Amino acid sequence: MLDADSISKPMFVPPSEATTLPLFDRVHEWIVTVDHKKLGLMYLGYGILFLVIGGLEATVMRIQLAIPHNHFVSPQAFNELFTMHGTTMVFLVGMPLLFGFANYMVPLMIGARDMAFPRLNAWSFWMSALGGIILYFSFIGGNGLYGAGGAPDVGWFAYAPLTARAFSPGHSTDYWAIGLLVSGFGSIGTALNIVTTVLCMRCPGMTLGRMPLFVWLNMVMSAMVLIVISPLTAAQIMLLIDRYLGGHFFDTQAGGSAVIWMHFFWIFGHPEVYVLIIPGFAIASEIIPVFSRKPIFGYAIMVAATLSIGFLSLGVWAHHMFTIGMTSYSNAFFTATTMAVGVPTGIKIFNWLGTMWGGKIRFSIPMMFCVAFLFQFLIAGLTGIMLSAAPFDWQLGNSYFVVAHFHYVLIGGLVFTIFAALYYWFPKISGRMYNETLGKWHFWLFLIGFHLTFDFMHIPGVLGMPRRIYTYEAGRGWEIWNLIISVGVIFQIAGVLCWVVNFLWSYFKGKPAGDDPWDAWTLEWSTSSPPPDYNFAMIPVVRSRRPLWDLKHPEDPDWKYE
Amino acid sequence: MAATTITVPPNEMPLGHELRGRVGMWCLIAAESAIFCIFVVAYLYYAGKSLNGPRPREVLEVPIRISIALFSSSFTIVRAERAIEHGNSKLFATWWFATIFLGAFFVVGTAREWYKLIYDHGLTISSSLFGTTFYSLVGLHLFHVLVGLTGLTIVLVFALFGLVRQEHAERIGVFALYWHFVDAVWVVVLTVVYFIAR
Numbered sequence: 001m002l003d004a005d006s007i008s009k010p011m012f013v014p015p016s017e018a019t020t021l022p023l024f025d026r027v028h029e030w031i032v033t034v035d036h037k038k039l040g041l042m043y044l045g046y047g048i049l050f051l052v053i054g055g056l057e058a059t060v061m062r063i064q065l066a067i068p069h070n071h072f073v074s075p076q077a078f079n080e081l082f083t084m085h086g087t088t089m090v091f092l093v094g095m096p097l098l099f100g101f102a103n104y105m106v107p108l109m110i111g112a113r114d115m116a117f118p119r120l121n122a123w124s125f126w127m128s129a130l131g132g133i134i135l136y137f138s139f140i141g142g143n144g145l146y147g148a149g150g151a152p153d154v155g156w157f158a159y160a161p162l163t164a165r166a167f168s169p170g171h172s173t174d175y176w177a178i179g180l181l182v183s184g185f186g187s188i189g190t191a192l193n194i195v196t197t198v199l200c201m202r203c204p205g206m207t208l209g210r211m212p213l214f215v216w217l218n219m220v221m222s223a224m225v226l227i228v229i230s231p232l233t234a235a236q237i238m239l240l241i242d243r244y245l246g247g248h249f250f251d252t253q254a255g256g257s258a259v260i261w262m263h264f265f266w267i268f269g270h271p272e273v274y275v276l277i278i279p280g281f282a283i284a285s286e287i288i289p290v291f292s293r294k295p296i297f298g299y300a301i302m303v304a305a306t307l308s309i310g311f312l313s314l315g316v317w318a319h320h321m322f323t324i325g326m327t328s329y330s331n332a333f334f335t336a337t338t339m340a341v342g343v344p345t346g347i348k349i350f351n352w353l354g355t356m357w358g359g360k361i362r363f364s365i366p367m368m369f370c371v372a373f374l375f376q377f378l379i380a381g382l383t384g385i386m387l388s389a390a391p392f393d394w395q396l397g398n399s400y401f402v403v404a405h406f407h408y409v410l411i412g413g414l415v416f417t418i419f420a421a422l423y424y425w426f427p428k429i430s431g432r433m434y435n436e437t438l439g440k441w442h443f444w445l446f447l448i449g450f451h452l453t454f455d456f457m458h459i460p461g462v463l464g465m466p467r468r469i470y471t472y473e474a475g476r477g478w479e480i481w482n483l484i485i486s487v488g489v490i491f492q493i494a495g496v497l498c499w500v501v502n503f504l505w506s507y508f509k510g511k512p513a514g515d516d517p518w519d520a521w522t523l524e525w526s527t528s529s530p531p532p533d534y535n536f537a538m539i540p541v542v543r544s545r546r547p548l549w550d551l552k553h554p555e556d557p558d559w560k561y562e
Numbered sequence: 563m564a565a566t567t568i569t570v571p572p573n574e575m576p577l578g579h580e581l582r583g584r585v586g587m588w589c590l591i592a593a594e595s596a597i598f599c600i601f602v603v604a605y606l607y608y609a610g611k612s613l614n615g616p617r618p619r620e621v622l623e624v625p626i627r628i629s630i631a632l633f634s635s636s637f638t639i640v641r642a643e644r645a646i647e648h649g650n651s652k653l654f655a656t657w658w659f660a661t662i663f664l665g666a667f668f669v670v671g672t673a674r675e676w677y678k679l680i681y682d683h684g685l686t687i688s689s690s691l692f693g694t695t696f697y698s699l700v701g702l703h704l705f706h707v708l709v710g711l712t713g714l715t716i717v718l719v720f721a722l723f724g725l726v727r728q729e730h731a732e733r734i735g736v737f738a739l740y741w742h743f744v745d746a747v748w749v750v751v752l753t754v755v756y757f758i759a760r
Contacts, residue, residue, distance in 0.1 A: 116582040192589040200582040226589055230596030238604065241698055246688030249604065249698075255613045255691040264600055 034118035035533060039125050040104030041429070044422075046129060047097035053136075054088035055496070057081045059489055062453075066486035068474040078470035079153035084135075086156030087176065090272065091183055092132045094410070097418055098279040099128075099190050102218045105425070106194060108524035108531060109212045111203025111540040116196040124189030131183025138175035152176035155468065157269060158239075160250035160261040165243055174243060181236045184229045191225035194218060203523075205542040210562075212522045212545070213296060216303050217282035220310045224275050227314075232268035235261065259324060266317035274313040277409060278306060280417035281348060284370050287424050288352050290520045291367035292359030295546060295558070298351040305344035305351075312341045322390045323397040331390040338388035345381055349374065364518075365439040369420035372447055376412030380405065383458070401461025407454050419446070419499070426503065427513030431529040434510060438502035442495045449491025456484045521546035583736040591743045594706075598747055601702055602754055605695045609759035612692040621683045624756045628671030629748065632707075635664035636745045639738045649728035655721040661741070662718060665711045672704055696755065703751050706744045713737060 021029075030038060061081050064072040073081065103121065107114055115121050138151045152172045154162045163173050198219040202211070239261075241247035248254035250261045289296045296302065318326060318334045326334075352374055361367065383405040387393050396402065419442075426434050460481045465472065472478055516525040526548055527536055544550055544558035609618075642657035676697075679685045687697040717737065720726050726734070 116579070117586060120586075188590075188593050192586050192593070195589050196582050196586045199585050200579050223589075223592075226593040227596040230593050231600045234597045234600035237702075238601075238698065241687065241694065247694035247698070248688070248691045249608075249694060251691075255608070255611045256694075257607070260604065260607060264604075267600075 032122075034114075034122045036103050036107050036115045036118065036121060037429075037531060037533075037535075039121050040100045040102075042125055043096045043100030043103055043128075046125075046132070047093050047095075047100060050088050050092035050096070050132060054085050054093055055493070057085040057088070059493065061085065062486040062489045064470060065472075065482050067483065068472055068479055070471055073470070075470045076150075076153065079155075079468075080151040082468055083152045083155055083176070087135065087152070087180070089410070090156065090276070091180060092135070094276045094414065095183075095187055096128060098218075098221070098276065099187070101279065101283070101418075101421055101425075102194055102222070103190070104429070105524060106197060106215055106218055107201065108527070108535055109215050109522050110198065110201060110206055111523050111536060111542065112197065112201040113535050113539075115193050116201055117193050120189050121193050124186040124193065127186030127189065128183045129186075131179045131181075131186060134175055134182060135179030138172050138179075141171065141175065157262075157265050159265075160239075160256075160258040161252060163239060163243070163261075164251065174240070177236045177239050177243075181233060181240075184233045184236070187225055187229050188233075191222035191229075194222040195226070198222075203539050203541060209300075210542060210545050213285035213299065213302055214282040214522075217278050217285065217306050220306050221275055221278040221282070224271055224278070224310050224313070228268055228271040228275055231264055232272075235264035235268070238264075259321075262321050262324065263318070266320045267314075270317040270320060271310075271313045273406070273409065274309055277413055278309065280373070280414045281306065283417040283421040283424075284352060284373060286522065287366045287370045287420055288355050290518050291362045291364060291370070292356045293362070294355055294359040295521075296351070297354035297357075298347075299545065301347060302351055305347045308344045309341060312337060312344070316341060319388055319390075319393070322393040335388055335390050339385060342381060342385050342388075349378060349381075364423075365434070365436065365443060366420040366424035368440075368443050369416045369423065372443075373413060373416040373420065376408060376416065376450075380408035380412055383408065396461060398466055399461040400465045400467055401458050403467050404454050404457035404461055407457070411450060411454065416450075419443075422499075422503075424518070425524075426506070427517045428524060428529045428531070430507050430510070431513060432506050432510030433513045433517060434506040435502050438498050438505075442498040442502065444495075445491050445498060446495030449488045449493075449495055452488030452491060453485050454488075456481050456488070460485075516548070519552075521548045523547055526551070580732065583733060584739065587736050587739045591739070594743065595747075598702065598750070601699045602750060605699045605754055606759055608691055608695050612690045614690050616683050616685055616690075616692075618692060618696070618755075618760050621679055621685060622756055622760060623675075625671060625675060625752075628668045629752055631664045631667040631671070632745055632748050635661045635668075636742055638664060639741050643731070643735055643738050646726065646728060646734050647731045651721065651724065651726060654726065654734075655718065658714065658718055658721060662711060662714045665707060665714065669704065669707060669711070672700070699751060700755060703744070703747055706747065710741050710744050714741070 030042065033039065060073060061078065064070050064078060103115070135152075150170065150172050152158075152175060154168060154173055154176065158173070158176065161167060163177075198211070198215055208216075238247070238249040242249050242251060248256045250256050250258055252258055285296060285302060316334060316338045318330060319338045322331060322334070352370075363371075383401070387396065387402065387405055423434060423439060426432075460478045463477055463481075465476075465478050472482075513529055515527065515529050518525070523536075523540055523542070524531070526540065540547065542550075544562050546558050550557040550559060638657050638660040642654050642661060645651075645653035645657055685693045685696070687693050714737075717726065717734070
C-alpha cells in the first residue's frame with residue numbers, strides 16, 4: 001500500500017475558518033445547502049443514524065429469541081420491532097446510503113461541478129428525511145391522540161387484509177404508508193437527478209464507454225428506481241384510499257383481492273433488492289481494480305450484465321408468492337426467470353475474480369471488505385437459486401432459511417461493500433487517513449459476527465422455524481442455533497463500535513491523506529481532499545477509462561489501447 | 563487531462579447540459595407511467611368483479627366532447643411553443659390561454675359527469691369496487707390535469723406581465739412535454755375505462 005507520506009502533492013489542511021463560524025451559521029449552511037457533496041454527506045449521516053436504530057431493533061429481537069420462552073418484549077412489541085427493522089433497513093438505510101455515495105461521487109467521477117438539478121437534489125433529500133421522521137413519529141402518534149402510541153406492526157410488506165381498518169385500527173399503518181410514500185417521492189427525485197446528471201453533465205471526452213463502472217451502475221440503479229418505486233407509490237395510494245375513503249381495492253368482502261396487493265408490492269419489492277445491490281456491485285467494481293493494480297476485467301460485459309440484471313429483475317417478483325398457490329405455468333415462469341438472473345450475476349463474479357487474477361493485490365481495509373463480499377455474495381446467490389425452485393420454496397418459504405438468505409444478500413453483499421466504500425472514500429471526504437489497526441479489528445469482528453449469526457440462521461430454517469415468531473418452545477432442536485445467532489450479534493456490535501471510534505478519532509486526529517492515497521485512476525482523486533465547493537478548478541478532459549493513469553503515465557497511456 | 567493540448571472530437575462530447583430539463587422530464591414521465599400502469603392493471607383486473615351495481619355499461623357514456631377538448635390542447639400548446647420560439651410573445655399568450663381553456667373545459671366536463679354518477683346513479687368511491695377503481699384511475703389522471711393547469715396558469719401570469727420571452731422557449735418546451743404526457747395518458751384511460759372494460 002502506498003504510504004500517505006510518499007505522495008508528493010501538497011497536503012490538505014482543513015480550513016480553520018469553517019470552525020470559527022458560530023454554530024447557528026454552520027447548521028444553517030447545511031440546511032440550506034444545494035451542494036451535492038454536502039447533500040451526499042447528509043444522506044450518509046441519515047443512513048448511518050437509522051442503521052444504528054435498525055440495528056438496535058434487531059438486537060432487541062435477538063435478545064428475545066436467544067432462549068426459548070423469553071419474556072424480554074411482548075408479542076405486540078416484537079411485531080412492531082420486525083416491521084420497523086425491515087422498513088428502516090430498506091428505505092431509511094439502504095437507499096439513503098447508496099444515494100449518498102451516488103450524490104457525492106457521480107459528479108466528481110464524471111468531471112462535473114454539481115448534479116443536473118441541485119435544488120431538486122436538496123428537495124429530494126428533505127423529502128426522504130421527512131419520510132423517516134413520519135415513520136418514526138408513529139412510536140408516539142400511532143394510536144391517534146389517546147394512548148401511548150404504537151409503531152406499525154404489519155410486517156415490512158404489509159399484506160392485505162391485515163392493513164384494513166378492521167385489523168389495523170389507529171394510525172400506525174397510515175404512518176407506514178405515508179412515510180414510505182413521501183420518502184418514495186424523494187427517491188424518484190434523486191433517481192431522476194442522477195440519470196440526468198450522467199447523461200447531460202459529463203466532461204468533454206467522457207463518453208458512455210469511458211465512464212467509471214460506478215457511474216454506469218448507479219445510472220442503471222437510478223433508472224430502475226424510476227419504474228420500480230412507482231408501483232409501491234401506486235399501491236400506497238390505493239391502500240390510503242381503502243383506509244380513508246372506504247375504497248375496496250384490497251377488501252375481499254366487496255370483491256377486492258388481497259393477492260393483488262402482493263403482486264403490486266413485490267413488483268416493487270423484488271427489483272428493489274437489485275436497486276440495493278447494484279450500487280454494491282458499483283462499489284466493488286471501483287475498489288477491486290484499484291487494489292489489484294489492474295483495470296477492470298471485461299468492462300463492456302460488466303455493463304451488459306448490469307443492464308440484463310436490471311431488465312430480468314423486473315420479471316421475477318412472484319417468486320415471493322410460490323406459497324400462495326399460483327398456476328404451474330406461473331411457478332415455472334418465475335422459477336426460470338429467477339434462475340436466469342443468476343447468469344449475469346455469475347458473469348460479474350467471474351469478472352471481479354478475473355480482475356484480481358494475476359494482479360498485485362493490496363489487502364487494505366476496503367479490499368478486505370470487497371473480498372469478503374465476493375465469497376458471501378456467492379453463497380447468498382446460491383441459496384437464492386435454491387429458493388427460486390418452487391418446490392424447494394414450498395418447503396422453506398417463510399422460514400428462517402429465507403431470512404438467512406436475504407440477510408446474506410443485504411449484509412454479506414451490500415453492507416460489506418458499503419463499509420468498503422466508507423473506508424475507500426473516507427480519505428477523500430475527510431482529508432484524513434483512518435486507523436488501519438482499528439479498521440482490521442472492525443473487519444474481523446464484523447466478519448466473525450456476521451458468519452456466526454447468518455451461517456447458523458439457515459439451520460433452524462431447515463428445521464422448520466418460521467419467521468416472525470416472538471418465541472418458541474424448548475425441545476424442538478432450535479435452542480442452540482438461536483443462541484449462536486444471538487451471540488454473533490455481540491461481535492457485530494463490537495465491530496461497528498470499532499468503526500465509529502475509528503472514524504470519529506481519524507476525522508479529528510488522523511494523518512492527512514493527500515489527494516490520492518490509493519494511487520487510483522478515477523477523476524475524484526484528481527481534486528483535493530476534501531474537494532472544493534466547485535470540485536474542479538478546470539473542467540477536466542479525458543481520453544480513456546482511467547484518466548489519472550494517463551496523467552501519471554504519459555509514456556504509456558490507456559487511450560492508445562482502448 | 564491537460565485541457566490546453568487535447569481537442570475532443572465532436573462525437574465524444576456528451577449531451578449538452580442545456581438538454582437536462584428535457585431528460586429530467588422524460589425520467590419523470592417514465593416514473594409517472596409506471597404509476598398509471600399499476601392503476602390501469604388494477605382497473606382491468608377488477609373489471610366485472612364488482613359485487614353490486616351500478617355496472618359500467620349502465621352508467622358510463624363516452625365523454626366525446628371533453629376528450630376532443632383535451633386532445634386539441636396538445637395542438638394549441640404546440641402552436642404556443644412555436645410562437646415563443648419565434649419570439650412572438652402575444653401569439654404565445656393567446657395559444658397558451660387557449661390551452662388553459664381547453665384543459666379547464668375538460669375538468670368542468672369531468673365534474674359534471676361525476677355529479678351525475680354520484681347523485682343520479684349513487685356511484686361513489688366507497689359504494690362498490692367499480693366505484694373505487696373508476697374514481698381512482700380517472701381521478702389520478704384528473705389530478706395530473708389539475709397540476710398541469712396550475713403550471714399553465716402560473717406561466718400565463720408571467721406571460722401577461724411580459725416576462726416570457728424567446729430565451730425561455732426551451733423551458734416552455736419542457737413543460738409542454740408534461741402536458742403532452744397528460745394527454746397521452748388520457749388516450750389509455752379513455753380506451754380502458756370507456757371501451758375495453760365497459
